[in-house]
Amino acid sequence: MQNQFDPRTTGVGPAATVGVPRAARDAGLRSYMLSVYNYMASGVLLTGLVALLFASSGLAEQVLNTPLRWLIMLAPLGFVMAMSFGLNRMTTGTLRTLFWAFAVTMGLSLSSIFLVYTGMSIAQTFFAVSAGFAGLSLYGYTTKRDLSGFGTFLIMGVIGLLVAMVINMFLQSPAMMMAISAIGVLLFAGLTAYDTQKIKSMYAHVAGTDMMGKVVIMGALNLYLDFINMFTFLLSFMGDRR
Helix, strand or coil: CCCCCCHHHHCCCHHHHCCCCHHHHHHHHHHHHHHHHHHHHHHHHHHHHHHHHHHHCCHHHHHCCCCHHHHHHHHHHHHHHHHHHCHHHCCHHHHHHHHHHHHHHHHHHHCCHHHHECHHHHHHHHHHHHHHHHHHHHHHHHCCCCCHHHHHHHHHHHHHHHHHHHHHHHHCCHHHHHHHHHHHHHHHHHHHHHHHHHHHHHHHHHCCCCCHHHHHHHHHHHHHHHHHHHHHHHHHHHCCEC
């Protein structure tokens, strides 16, 4: 579910920051990144609460055994596509509303994990991924190494992973599923660092423009997807089933 939005394609140049004192730029960058992380963390929290409530109510078990499960599973992808392709036509408020709606539908979709895995293994995996995500994002933020060269490789890896998952839907191979899960964790770990550096680099291009609010939300969406995918792959790799 990788979102390919890149604010660099908007044509906004770095002129907005010319002549701005370094201390002010640094403070603006910190505020910008904090906004991205706040949106991302709030989205993950909302998804988790919706998933837990939907599963504990008993509705998840009933609804996910009907054809409605396809609507619930595909709805998040629809929101991502709408946000990506409709970005330039939408206001920041509309984009924000779609982000929260996306987080809710992801919660409905992910409610199935509470029916498959024990609560303890879900909690352990969540905290493990949270720690790993924080470290990887910090690396992406602080490293002087240009990670842009890894982006194409990682995205191609995700495409290959999706193809392998479709193939395994027919093969139903446990060994292949384990391999897919392990590779998925590594790919989205790399994307976490890459996306963080990309989001950070966008600040100079959008600071002081109308695009900044949109870039914050889309950056949060990217990191949200990295986190959720890393979590689900790691859970299928090491989670204890009921």
